Amino acid sequence: MIATTPQPPYYAVIFTSTKTTTDEGYNEMADKMIALAAKQEGFLGVEAARNELGITVSYWKDVASIKKWKEVSEHKIAQEKGKSTWYKSFKTRIAKVERDYEFHKHK
16 A cells, blocks of 8 residues: 655655565564554654565654654564564665655546
């Protein structure tokens, strides 16, 4: 599903990853982190897709909200588990969204 976001500017955290062969607990933790992020001040929405390459984009009101989310204790635990067990590699990018465009096909 495409996230609903406000008029720019806002921020995007783009998390791109490749996984190890260990999946145990991964989906549950991913769902838990999305639910927890949704409760954080400044959270606007999230989009995710995974095949061999996983991409999760979360949207935030400002950089301060992103910094607070990074420090949430349960999120820190998930980050460590990701490094030790689930991820072969990952990269996080933070970008300011200055413009966005939409298209919806009407049936």
